[in-house]
Amino acid sequence: xxxxxxxxxxxxxxxxxxxxxxxxxxxxxxxxxxxxxxxxxxxxxxxxxxxxxxxxxxxxxxxxxxxxxxxxxxxxxxxxxxxxxxxxxxxxxxxxxxxxxxxxxxxxxxxxxxxxxxxxxxxxxxxxxxxxxxxxxxxxxxxxxxxxxxxxxxxxxxxxxxxxxxxxxxxxxxxxxxxxxxxxxxxxxxxxxxxxxxxxxxxxxxxxxxxxxxxxxxxxxxxxxxxxxxxxxxxxxxxxxxxxxxxxxxxxxxxxxxxxxxxxxxxxxxxxxxxxxxxxxxxxxxxxxxxxxxxxxxxxxxxxxxxxxxxxxxxxxxxxxxxxxxxxxxxxx
Amino acid sequence: xxxxxxxxxxxxxxxxxxxxxxxxxxxxxxxxxxxxxxxxxxxxxxxxxxxxxxxxxxxxxxxxxxxxxxxxxxxxxxxxxxxxxxxxxxxxxxxxxxxxxxxxxxxxxxxxxxxxxxxxxxxxxxxxxxxxxxxxxxxxxxxxxxxxxxxxxxxxxxxxxxxxxxxxxxxxxxxxxxxxxxxxxxxxxxxxxxxxxxxxxxxxxxxxxxxxxxxxxxxxxxxxxxxxxxxxxxxxxxxxxxxxxxxxxxxxxxxxxxxxxxxxxxxxxxxxxxxxxxxxxxxxxxxxxxxxxxxxxxxxxxxxxxxxxxxxxxxxxxxxxxxxxxxxxxxxx
DNA sequence: GTGAAAGCGCTAACAA
DNA sequence: TTGTTAGCGCTTTCAC
Numbered sequence: 001x002x003x004x005x006x007x008x009x010x011x012x013x014x015x016x017x018x019x020x021x022x023x024x025x026x027x028x029x030x031x032x033x034x035x036x037x038x039x040x041x042x043x044x045x046x047x048x049x050x051x052x053x054x055x056x057x058x059x060x061x062x063x064x065x066x067x068x069x070x071x072x073x074x075x076x077x078x079x080x081x082x083x084x085x086x087x088x089x090x091x092x093x094x095x096x097x098x099x100x101x102x103x104x105x106x107x108x109x110x111x112x113x114x115x116x117x118x119x120x121x122x123x124x125x126x127x128x129x130x131x132x133x134x135x136x137x138x139x140x141x142x143x144x145x146x147x148x149x150x151x152x153x154x155x156x157x158x159x160x161x162x163x164x165x166x167x168x169x170x171x172x173x174x175x176x177x178x179x180x181x182x183x184x185x186x187x188x189x190x191x192x193x194x195x196x197x198x199x200x201x202x203x204x205x206x207x208x209x210x211x212x213x214x215x216x217x218x219x220x221x222x223x224x225x226x227x228x229x230x231x232x233x234x235x236x237x238x239x240x241x242x243x244x245x246x247x248x249x250x251x252x253x254x255x256x257x258x259x260x261x262x263x264x265x266x267x268x269x270x271x272x273x274x275x276x277x278x279x280x281x282x283x284x285x286x287x288x289x290x291x292x293x294x295x296x297x298x299x300x301x302x303x304x305x306x307x308x309x310x311x312x313x314x315x316x317x318x319x320x321x322x323x324x325x326x327x328x329x330x331x332x333x
Numbered sequence: 334x335x336x337x338x339x340x341x342x343x344x345x346x347x348x349x350x351x352x353x354x355x356x357x358x359x360x361x362x363x364x365x366x367x368x369x370x371x372x373x374x375x376x377x378x379x380x381x382x383x384x385x386x387x388x389x390x391x392x393x394x395x396x397x398x399x400x401x402x403x404x405x406x407x408x409x410x411x412x413x414x415x416x417x418x419x420x421x422x423x424x425x426x427x428x429x430x431x432x433x434x435x436x437x438x439x440x441x442x443x444x445x446x447x448x449x450x451x452x453x454x455x456x457x458x459x460x461x462x463x464x465x466x467x468x469x470x471x472x473x474x475x476x477x478x479x480x481x482x483x484x485x486x487x488x489x490x491x492x493x494x495x496x497x498x499x500x501x502x503x504x505x506x507x508x509x510x511x512x513x514x515x516x517x518x519x520x521x522x523x524x525x526x527x528x529x530x531x532x533x534x535x536x537x538x539x540x541x542x543x544x545x546x547x548x549x550x551x552x553x554x555x556x557x558x559x560x561x562x563x564x565x566x567x568x569x570x571x572x573x574x575x576x577x578x579x580x581x582x583x584x585x586x587x588x589x590x591x592x593x594x595x596x597x598x599x600x601x602x603x604x605x606x607x608x609x610x611x612x613x614x615x616x617x618x619x620x621x622x623x624x625x626x627x628x629x630x631x632x633x634x635x636x637x638x639x640x641x642x643x644x645x646x647x648x649x650x651x652x653x654x655x656x657x658x659x660x661x662x663x664x665x666x
Numbered sequence: 667g668t669g670a671a672a673g674c675g676c677t678a679a680c681a682a
Numbered sequence: 683t684t685g686t687t688a689g690c691g692c693t694t695t696c697a698c
Contacts, residue, residue, distance in 0.1 A: 094397075256614065279582050281585075
């Protein structure tokens with residue numbers, strides 16, 4: 001394993017020149033440059049990044065905190081992050097936290113111990129979620145919520161939920177249910193706000209029975225469907241907004257199993273627009289979040305922060321898209 | 334930002350003692366240990382891992398090469414890898430290669446430049462895929478195929494495909510189609526082998542028209558369905574083995590759209606058992622790969638290799654499970 | 667059980 | 683434009 005000294009010796013220049021030839025070639029004469037490159041070739045030199053990063057006080061690595069990597073939406077955001085980081089010569093350390101606080105702390109330690117230069121958090125900010133923001137830790141939140149007290153990239157969740165609910169109302173539905181995430185989850189709160197606003201604007205009183213709590217998994221969506229199935233048909237919502245596509249898919253399964261047809265007896269709208277939603281039966285009407293773009297924007301923000309630059313804005317809102325497919329149909333008395 | 338010297342000064346010991354207190358506490362007296370820990374507390378010391386790793390010639394990081402992180406099966410394997418690595422104090426650098434050779438090389442460079450100690454490749458070994466194995470690069474292949482010329486963890490792909498095909502035959506199907514990945518893909522080759530073996534054993538001649546090439550995406554599965562739809566009904570397979578669940582889901586969509594009912598007119602079997610398969614309509618019969626276990630086993634193998642230990646075996650085969658759900662039914666003349 | 671000291675391979679003043 | 687040199691913060695002999 002050759003080092004910079006070997007290269008310098010073979011090239012007949014100083015190690016400083018070799019170092020410069022690699023990191024700032026424009027400050028080195030053409031002649032030296034060639035000698036260095038030839039020497040590098042000859043001794044098969046590969047710079048030791050461990051040493052370089054140590055010297056530069058930079059890891060050129062970030063960590064991304066993901067609640068669950070098997071969730072397609074998160075995976076897609078991560079892809080966006082990774083794409084930008086790769087282009088900038090940064091590595092992305094995966095921190096699949098499995099919703100465990102301990103794991104989050106473990107990964108954050110990587111930043112504190114300099115193994116990573118910053119962190120992107122894919123879990124929405126929660127009050128009492130004191131882990132971030134944290135002094136000395138450069139962080140950006142991706143796909144989170146309103147009032148995040150550190151830089152973040154997101155969509156207008158309340159607006160999106162309102163858009164979807166408005167649409168169901170326009171289809172003639174009067175009783176509209178909702179499947180939420182955990183009740184304290186900020187996504188639940190923001191989206192519920194939009195849902196309620198829509199109903200209120202339409203002069204419809206919100207009914208507690210219309211809200212079923214899930215936890216953003218298909219399984220919990222299926223369970224949530226049971227809740228609605230237990231309601232008397234004349235009180236049962238005729239349409240449901242699910243706060244993500246996974247739960248919508250689970251709910252469809254649940255309704256089907258109980259003989260409730262989707263969309264004939266029950267319209268359903270999802271949230272996120274993960275890939276499988278268009279292949280679901282029926283194809284899911286949903287709010288499309290620009291997942292990859294969110295990841296890219298978050299990555300660019302973090303990069304700027306790491307370089308010590310100012311951010312133009314610290315609450316960056318990207319547009320969502322409302323995609324109508326087959327799971328939502330007009331109410332038929 | 335305090336360093337080891339500050340701690341030593343406050344504790345009234347040498348930096349060597351501080352170092353030992355952290356890396357080999359058993360070699361330090363109780364008394365010194367306490368002084369050191371108190372000092373660490375007092376000056377808020379966080380060891381600089383960049384320096385430590387540099388000194389130890391270890392990155393305590395591995396990179397995982399994933400063709401597509403948005404694919405649930407891959408994401409699940411990665412979760413397994415990450416879980417084991419985390420427990421051993423190793424970070425996992427994400428290398429989403431998007432099936433691009435250039436990206437793979439880029440990420441492999443991290444190992445060559447010591448930023449990572451080894452690599453786990455989730456793409457099956459291909460002849461002419463000369464990128465791995467490579468001298469000086471510690472690597473393990475996960476979820477690959479037969480005859481991988483470096484350590485690997487996988488299932489018996491041919492056997493699994495045969496199991497699934499045998500099952501369709503036992504259901505009375507005589508014309509059985511298959512949706513493959515790209516024809517040169519080793520997974521395609523291995524699984525096709527099992528499929529053909531099954532038919533041959535049953536005395537059925539394989540028909541070229543029964544094979545539709547996909548590329549492991551839902552979209553390509555839908556396209557593959559078109560191929561079968563174009564065949565005359567009396568020549569069309571009555572059952573199909575899809576080489577992954579995504580394509581199976583896409584194919585179901587395609588058949589449905591053409592008025593071919595699944596499973597009544599067409600039985601379908603998938604491969605992988607990703608989470609959504611049980612929620613699909615109809616729920617997918619499939620080969621369940623122990624994705625997370627494959628990841629864990631691969632991680633443990635790599636760890637052993639990094640520590641310079643011998644491997645007990647270098648082709649580690651894990652059991653698969655055949656999961657019967659609703660997408661496969663008996664042939665009804 | 668502890669401390670002094672020699673680097674790991676590289677970058678970045680500074681001087682030439 | 684180039685070379686000399688002093689470390690970055692830590693681990694690890696080696697001697698005590």
